[in-house]
Amino acid sequence: MLQKGLEGIVAAQSTISLVDGEKGHLVYRGYWAKELAQKNSFEEIAYLLWEKRLPDQKELCEFKEGLKCQRELTSHEENILRELPEKMEMMSVIRTIISSTGTSDYQWPSSREQAIRVSSIIPTIIAKRHRLQQGKSPIKPDMELDHVANYLYMLTGSMPLNEHVKALTGYLILTMEHGMNASTFAARVIASTQSDLISSLTGAIGAMKGPLHGGAPSGVINLLDQIGSIEHTESCLRQQLEDGQRLMGFGHRVYKTQDPRAEALREITLSLATADPWFELANHVEKIAIQLLEEHKPGRRLYTNVEFYAAAILRAVSLPPELFTSTFTLSRTIGWIAHIFEQNENNRIIRPSSEYVGPLPV
Known part of the structure; x- marks a missing residue:
């Protein structure tokens, strides 16, 4: 049977990494x-x-x-x-x-x-x-x-x-390998x-x-720029959802639960939030966005993906798009x-x- 794009076809056995989208697992060499x-x-x-x-x-x-x-x-x-x-x-x-x-x-x-x-x-x-x-x-x-x-x-x-080196290192490790x-x-x-x-x-x-x-996570940066501050987060996100727009940085083709890469980057940025206000804004936007997505699109399992925190980190270290x-x-x-x-x-x-x-x- 034809599988367009070879989706679901096993082409090799590998000991390098495990990517399990249903369970939200990403494993490197055990x-x-x-x-x-x-x-x-x-x-x-x-x-x-x-x-x-x-x-x-x-x-x-x-x-x-x-x-x-x-x-x-x-x-x-x-x-x-x-x-x-x-x-x-x-x-x-x-x-x-x-x-x-x-x-x-x-x-x-x-x-x-x-x-x-x-x-x-x-x-x-x-x-x-x-x-x-x-x-x-x-x-x-x-x-x-x-x-x-x-x-x-x-x-x-x-x-x-040092905070920027730590954040970028976390991002680069999590993008080294993905099946x-x-x-x-x-x-x-x-x-x-x-x-x-x-x-x-x-x-x-x-x-x-x-x-x-x-593709670069530029759409996430545009979203965070548009929000601008913690005070404007909920009103801005509600407006986007009511207008039928997609919230960039949420949902993933593979991961149907929490993206483990986003989880790790969240932990890194939470530990650095006091050192960089951009991380604090990203953490708050994620929290409100998850609540609103469940309210507007119940059962869709739309969680934060790696692009969301990638954008926050790349913006924080002043990396141009x-x-x-x-x-x-x-x-x-x-x-x-x-x-x-x-x-x-x-x-x-x-x-x-x-x-x-x-x-x-x-």
Whole structure:
């Protein structure tokens, strides 16, 4: 039987993550993702997804140093970055420069050294391109800062607040991996042909660029901007619902109960609400919105999704909307690589069938 979009079709067995929309579960390698997001660093969870276990202190230090040492772009990559058309979108910039790194050194099967190199330069690509487009000088990576703090530093040139690093780290951990989504499937299909890491990642980035997959949570920011203050929350949300408008950031195609990613980000933002009023507003809006959605649409099970708190966090750290999808890509690259490694380990070329429904010759 035809399943449009392959919905519900199992295409692989994986030990990387469990996504259970009915129960609201998200598990990374046997750990609750929401707990990892609140307690661990970006580097620890990247290591977990790639190596199938959390690192000890020595392994973590070595892994962090490996990422730091690869942050700088080569002169070749730097030249491409500066020569690309002004109107090229950031996702296309990332795709093009990552593709350009695919020398003969990148052969099947993929290696951790290759994975570290690609993961290290994506934040640099985003930050440098963004500053150049603003007419500003790029900021060199700070080798004393960890992955997430350095990304914020390269974007602004200022040392980021610890609260902002913690919030963004939680978001990036929770977007690293999410099962067999469109971009991950694209990466695994390409890897299954025994193509190289760069080809697989380039395909995944192309899939993420599509608005149906990597679309930014800009609608949530527009909603929060429109509300503006705690005092206006209920009246504004009621008006939107009475006008038949959708509340952005609520409801999810997979999760029919609480989105565990939103739960984790809520906990993070609640702990930081006193440090940033934007988090306080987001927490209040969520509370009122859930009440009103149950009142206006009883039984629909419309809960907060990850985009709601993603928007609050990305706005709080002053990340411009044009960088939302590329920042998502910065984290999801870790998950893509984990799937490429897994495909390499037990490979069979992925080749689904199609059903011909055209005319027959007479």
